Each structure stands twice: as C-alpha cells, then as structure tokens.
Amino acid sequence: MISFGVAKIVKLLGILSKELWLIILVLAFNTREEVDKWLFDNPVRCPGALHFNVINGNIISYGIQTNSTEVMKRRVFEDPTFKFQLPLQLAAEREIARTLIGDQNFPWVVSLKEFAHPPGEASSTTSSVGPIFFLAVAIFSFVFQITAFITEKELKLRQAMTMMGLFDTAYWLSWITWEGLLIFISSLLTVIFGMIFQFDIFLRNNFIVVFLLFFLFQLAMTTFAYWLSAFMNKSASATTVAFCVFIVGFVTLMASSGGYPYSPGYNQSHRDWWSLFPPNLLNAGLQLLARATETPKDPGINWSTRAKCLPAEPTCVITMHDVYIGLVRLFFLFFVLAVYFDNIIPNISGVRKSKFYFLFPGYWTGKGGSKVREGGCCSVCSGSLPRPQITTPDDEDVLTEENTVKKQAMEGGYSNIAVQIRGLIKTYPGKSKGCCCCFITGPPFHSVKGLWLNVEKDQLLCLLGPNGAGKTTTISCLTGINPVTVGDALVYDESIRSSSGMTNIRRMMGVCPQFDILWDTLSGQEHLQLFANIKGLPPASIDTVVEKLLAKSKITKVAAKVRSCSYSGGMKRRLSVAIALIGDPTLVILDEPTTGMDPITRRHVWDIIEDAKKGRAIILTTHSMEEADILSDRIAIMAKGRLRCIGTSIRLKSRFGTGFIATVSFSGETTSQPEALKHFFKSRLDVVPKEENKSFLTYVIPHDKERVLTDFFTELQGRETEFGIKDIQLGLTTLEEVFMNIAKQAEIESAAAEGKFTTLTLNTGQSVGVPVGSRFVGIPGTKSPQNPGGIMVEVYWEPDDSGRLCISGHSQHMPIPPHIQLPDPPNAKSARTLGVVIDPAQLKML
Ligand SMILES: Nc1ncnc2c1ncn2[C@@H]1O[C@H](COP(=O)(O)OP(=O)(O)OP(=O)(O)O)[C@@H](O)[C@H]1O
Numbered sequence: 001m002i003s004f005g006v007a008k009i010v011k012l013l014g015i016l017s018k019e020l021w022l023i024i025l026v027l028a029f030n031t032r033e034e035v036d037k038w039l040f041d042n043p044v045r046c047p048g049a050l051h052f053n054v055i056n057g058n059i060i061s062y063g064i065q066t067n068s069t070e071v072m073k074r075r076v077f078e079d080p081t082f083k084f085q086l087p088l089q090l091a092a093e094r095e096i097a098r099t100l101i102g103d104q105n106f107p108w109v110v111s112l113k114e115f116a117h118p119p120g121e122a123s124s125t126t127s128s129v130g131p132i133f134f135l136a137v138a139i140f141s142f143v144f145q146i147t148a149f150i151t152e153k154e155l156k157l158r159q160a161m162t163m164m165g166l167f168d169t170a171y172w173l174s175w176i177t178w179e180g181l182l183i184f185i186s187s188l189l190t191v192i193f194g195m196i197f198q199f200d201i202f203l204r205n206n207f208i209v210v211f212l213l214f215f216l217f218q219l220a221m222t223t224f225a226y227w228l229s230a231f232m233n234k235s236a237s238a239t240t241v242a243f244c245v246f247i248v249g250f251v252t253l254m255a256s257s258g259g260y261p262y263s264p265g266y267n268q269s270h271r272d273w274w275s276l277f278p279p280n281l282l283n284a285g286l287q288l289l290a291r292a293t294e295t296p297k298d299p300g301i302n303w304s305t306r307a308k309c310l311p312a313e314p315t316c317v318i319t320m321h322d323v324y325i326g327l328v329r330l331f332f333l334f335f336v337l338a339v340y341f342d343n344i345i346p347n348i349s350g351v352r353k354s355k356f357y358f359l360f361p362g363y364w365t366g367k368g369g370s371k372v373r374e375g376g377c378c379s380v381c382s383g384s385l386p387r388p389q390i391t392t393p394d395d396e397d398v399l400t401e402e403n404t405v406k407k408q409a410m411e412g413g414y415s416n417i418a419v420q421i422r423g424l425i426k427t428y429p430g431k432s433k434g435c436c437c438c439f440i441t442g443p444p445f446h447s448v449k450g451l452w453l454n455v456e457k458d459q460l461l462c463l464l465g466p467n468g469a470g471k472t473t474t475i476s477c478l479t480g481i482n483p484v485t486v487g488d489a490l491v492y493d494e495s496i497r498s499s500s501g502m503t504n505i506r507r508m509m510g511v512c513p514q515f516d517i518l519w520d521t522l523s524g525q526e527h528l529q530l531f532a533n534i535k536g537l538p539p540a541s542i543d544t545v546v547e548k549l550l551a552k553s554k555i556t557k558v559a560a561k562v563r564s565c566s567y568s569g570g571m572k573r574r575l576s577v578a579i580a581l582i583g584d585p586t587l588v589i590l591d592e593p594t595t596g597m598d599p600i601t602r603r604h605v606w607d608i609i610e611d612a613k614k615g616r617a618i619i620l621t622t623h624s625m626e627e628a629d630i631l632s633d634r635i636a637i638m639a640k641g642r643l644r645c646i647g648t649s650i651r652l653k654s655r656f657g658t659g660f661i662a663t664v665s666f667s668g669e670t671t672s673q674p675e676a677l678k679h680f681f682k683s684r685l686d687v688v689p690k691e692e693n694k695s696f697l698t699y700v701i702p703h704d705k706e707r708v709l710t711d712f713f714t715e716l717q718g719r720e721t722e723f724g725i726k727d728i729q730l731g732l733t734t735l736e737e738v739f740m741n742i743a744k745q746a747e748i749e750s751a752a753a754e755g756k757f758t759t760l761t762l763n764t765g766q767s768v769g770v771p772v773g774s775r776f777v778g779i780p781g782t783k784s785p786q787n788p789g790g791i792m793v794e795v796y797w798e799p800d801d802s803g804r805l806c807i808s809g810h811s812q813h814m815p816i817p818p819h820i821q822l823p824d825p826p827n828a829k830s831a832r833t834l835g836v837v838i839d840p841a842q843l844k845m846l
Pocket of ligand 1: 470514
C-alpha cells in the first residue's frame, strides 16, 4: 500500500489490512509520478495502491491503482479488479462514511456478486481443475505399471526368464516397447476424450502438441515407476506408493498455482529442482495450453509455435518445447536410475552388484566384471564373508567323489562330465537390523559348505536332502540366480563365475524351478511360445516345438489356450517341466518337479523325465524317495549344507540302510504258527518283528546277518507248511530309511556343534549329556582320520522301555563303561549305518 499524506490514512490502512489479508506497505510519496515510478520498479511486490489526493471539508479525493501485470495476476489475483480493487474501494468508502457519520461501528454491508454468465461461454475448467484431473488419469496407468513391475519381481517371473537366458537389455527394451504402446493408446484416448468433452485446450491447441504432452508425461512416469519399484518387493505396497505420488502431485500443483516457479521472480535452480517431478511439468504444460487459449482471439499452440510464449509475455520463462525437453530428460534420468538401483539393491534372492559395477569394462563387454554379490546392507559393513569350517568327509564315497573332482580339476579328463561342482560354498550374510547402511549385522549363514560333485552326461543325478539342506541354493548357484561365495562349477566346461560363461550355460540349460513361475494372464501355449522366443528358437519351428511339448506334457489343445491361472497345481507343474525342456537343453534342472501331483500325473511326469534323459544330463531334486529310486542313475544326499553320501540307489541302501526287510505272510488260522515262526527268527537271526498282524510279520534283518541269510531262507522255505507260510518277500531297506538315517545324523551333528545337549541316564547310574536327537544303539570304538591318536567314539545306544540303555541286538542290559573302555563292540559297519558319530569331546559326563 503506497500513499502520500501519510498522517491522514494510517487508521484507514489498519482496517484495510484486516479486510484484504495483505501485508500493507505504507510509503510516503509527494507526487503521483513518484508512486508510478515506485510501482514500475517493483511490479512483483505490490498488488496496488490507494492514494489520497485531497482531503478537506469540501472534498475527499482518492485514487486506486491496480497492479494488473501478468506476474501479479498469476501470483496474487487472477482478476485484480474484482478481487482487489473493488474490496479496497469499498473498504475505503466505508471508513470515509464512518468517519463522516462519526460512528466507527456503523454497519456498511456491500456484497459483491458476479453477473450471471450467458450460456455457452468458454469454460475455464481445464486451467483450474484440469491438471489435477489429468494427473489422476495418468496416475491410473502409473498404478498398473508399478504393480506390474513389482508383481513380476515378487513372483520371480523375471528370475525365471533370466534363468532361461533372457538378457537384461532385452528385458528393459521389451518393457519400454510394451509400455510405450500402451501409453500411446492411452494418450490418444485422453486427447480424443478431451475433444469430445469440448475442453478448450484440446479443441484450440494443435492435436500433436497436446498429444505429445500427455505421451511424454506418461513415458516419464513409466521410468519413474521403474525406479520406485526397485525399492519395493511387495505388490501390495504399489497402490500406497502411487497414492502418495498423487498426493505429492496435488500438493505441488497447489503450491504452483501462484506461478511458482515458472515466473521471473524465481531463479533457474528452483525451476530445475521443481521439474524433477513429472507431474509438475505436466502442470506447467497444461497451464501453457490453457493460457494460449484464454481469450477467443488466442490462436492456441501449434507445432511451429511450441517454442514461443503464447500470448507473448516478457515474463515468460517456459515454453511447451521446454516442457517436452524436460519430460524427455526425466524419462532418461529415471531409466538410468531404475537400471542402476535394480542392479545394486539386493533382489528377491538377495543378489546385488557392486555400487560401481558400471565402472568395470566387463559389465559393458559381457566378459566378466559384472560379478554379483550377496545381498545385505552394504559392501562396507558386510565385507568379505567368513568361510564355513571345511572338514574331510566321513563318508568314503563322498571322499572319493571329492578327490576325483579335485584330481580332474587339476589334471583334466572330465570330458564325460556335464556338470562339475568344485568346492562350492554359499554363504548368506547376516541380516542387518535397521535400514540402509551399517547397522547391526547378524551372523552369516553357510547354506552350502563345500560341495564337490560330478554330474555325468546322459545321467540323472538326484539331489536329496531334508528341508534346508542346501539343494535349491546349489541349483540357484548353477543357474546363476545366486552368486557363489567360494568355489566354482563348470557346466559343459563353462564357468558359472563368468558372465559370458553364464550366458553360454543358459543357452544349454532348461530349468523347472521349485515354485511355478507363470504369468496368470498367459495361457500354457503362450508360455511355451514366450520361452521358445527367449531361448532363441527359429520362429518357423516354434509352433511345432510348442505343439510337441504340449502333447508330451498331456496338456490338451483346449487347456493350452486357457489362462494358466485356471490350471490345477499338477497342470502348472507339467507346464513348468515342459518349459524346462524347450530348446532341447543339454542340462535340465528340475527342482521338485512333481510336488503336489496325484500319483497318476506323477507317473506321467516320470515318463517325461525318463524320456528326456536321453542325450542330456539332468539334476533332479525331490522329496519323493520312490521318484529318486525309479529315475536316478546316482543319488546324492545333502544335509545341513554338506554332501553326506553319494552312489547308486542299491549302494546307498546297502551302506546306509538298516539291512534287509523280510515280510512273511501266513494263513493265520492258528495262533501257534506265528509264535513258532517268531521263535524261529529269534533263534536263528536274533530279531523280533518290526510289525506284525494276523496275516503277516515284518522283520528288519541287519546287514551282518547277510552271510547266513541264504541258509536261513532255504530252511524257511522248506518249513513253509509247518509255519503256515503263504508267501515270503525279501528286500533291501528303502531309500526312505537311508534318507531318514542320514538326516537324523546331520541333525544330531548340528545339535552337537551348536552345543545343544540332553541328559541320558545310563544303567550304570551315570548321566551323560548327549546331543539333542541322539539315538544310541551301540558303542564301537574306532580310530578316525580326525582323531588318529585317540579313539573316536561312535555311540549307538537305544533306551529300552524302562528308559535304561541296552546295546542294540543284545538281549541283556550291558553296563556302559564310564568312558572309552569298550567291551565287545557290535559290528561297526551296522552300528555306523544306524547311529551317529560323536567325538568324545561332545559327550558330557554330567
Ligand atoms: N536368501 C537367503 N538368505 C539367507 N538364508 C537363505 C537364503 N536362501 C536360503 N537360505 C537358507 O539356506 C538354507 C538352505 O536353503 P535351500 O532353499 O537351499 O534348502 P533346500 O534344501 O532347497 O530346502 P527345501 O527342500 O525346503 O527346498 C536354508 O536354511 C535357508 O533358510
């Protein structure tokens, strides 16, 4: 507020300030010209002036000046006459009237109203609510985009495609192309709808100019969504994030309604920062379009005038061309950031690259150098991970396998080997508590602790092991999903540690992951076509290959065209197996392929696998012992990250099973016959029935009785009628039993290693602390490689019904000597297959 004749107007100004909510500046000027000059020099600061020319008994003369520059219009009053000048004038008149009347509370009520508009007058909706409306429209596609990116991550779909050989560049390009197409259509529809609803900016600005604004905006929002999705792993959070982006967009929109920062009062750095958020540029663009069609005479923006200010204003700081450039810049900026963060933030498997991965030439040439690291908070705090304690394997077959691999690694000669795993160690860093960088890190976890293994060509190796044994980790290292911590593996002579090697390996490999990684919206046929393309099959052959695989996996032509979300669990697994076989891979990895299948489907998948064995190596993990028994050429059992045994099914059964299983069925008409039979078994083999009922008896016969078995069963057959025997069946123990024994042994070892002991009272009255889960069935004393000087105690005890202990296979209770002095140890071989090796140090005398 500027005035001259200061003393007379001070009071009036105080009242005016309440009315107008403005900061009133009282300045004294002597002439009207001085006022004008001040206003001219300060166009941004002052909305107007009230100046008194003459105040005396005869006349009150005052003038009101309004700052109607564009800057002020945008910053303070859209309509200075209505919003500023009239209220100011009314307030001045009211105060004059009250002064003349002599009553300061004299009511003086004047209401201002606009005259009713004639119908059909141009709407200004676009410039007022337009940005919010269009931002909301664009946010829709943003929500879908960000959800799609995160879902792909969450369902490990990208991981599946990577395993099958998809390159990152192809992945990004396919996304950009697909999104580009969708955005093209949605921008086109936005402009067409804008025209249908007769918004001025759509009708009077050039079509291409308007279309390009929406297209580029949505393109920038797409890479913005990519970038944000790098920080999220759950699709449920996508909507929340999109909503937050909308709210922020709304707030910045409100903040910029006064012209911020695209007016001369603000410097370029404000504008640069502000323009980093795509909705701000959309808003600026819409404002430009609206301003270019403000009055009926305005021509609107066309392609040739996009770099000009319309209407021409000296205060113009941004043009449509600048908006386009800004959006294109944002598109590239967020794209680069998205790719960068995608690489350095640990993915769903906890894998990430170094923060400076792009500085390694190998990253760009594809010849190594882009090695990945395990996840965790940051390289600084995780440092190099400690290695697990490497021990010489107890098992002779495992030791032989390890030595063979080591020898071949040194001397060569592994031409018949498809996969050679060389001392593979996988350590996961401890989980960090806190966020981002360098908080407390838990202890690292060794998932695989030094695996040496050969998988021969044309053979199926079955990898067995209880949950958490490290099977999937081994597979994910072989498929390149997880980087190995130490060691290496060669797949047909290509190292999994080099990125070029991994690229070649992926060309030769087909993978059926543990969980079906399928797109709900794609049919079975489309899945096979997609992966056939990723595998790089010639386009002409794809249909034939897909048809064959569908027939092989018994997915009917009708089902093949149905979306995979409606498939049963078994169908999904069959489809996953079919995907693994696409492109005739020479190495097929099947991680629990028959999980959740009914017996018939399972047998059918076995047929597919049996067929697939020809001409390729297969690594199969399963929890079905029957499956392993039927399909495998060799079986490797892992537990607690180590290989526990390896060999053919027969070898494992004979080495780790409890012996032979004899099932004798009889007529059961007289009760004396089974009793006589039981007595016969007891007296000859010293065994009691494991299971019995009216019609059969089942015995487990230890291996050490193998020598007498032939004679025993010959005699038994001769006395069949006497015992009322209908049938005798003799077999080796099952693989399941082997598995259980190995798993149990690993459990106990691990309990001992972790210091978890439980108390057993011996029949000598002593108490012994033994690892949790121990089952003691004998005490052979042996020397061991780990304990060459001393005695390694293998304690195999089993409590009897009274809770006391007896040596298995002996009827009488035998006192356990206080320590190592062992009486007549039972057969070491059989005891070893049943029990647990415990170092004396692990036995605590309580
Ligand atoms: N990303 C990870 N971070 C930390 N630990 C992990 C990670 N992935 C796996 N592990 C751990 O490694 C161990 C081995 O897991 P893995 O999935 O390889 O077992 P598995 O033998 O395949 O078991 P299952 O039969 O249940 O699939 C488990 O104890 C598991 O918790």
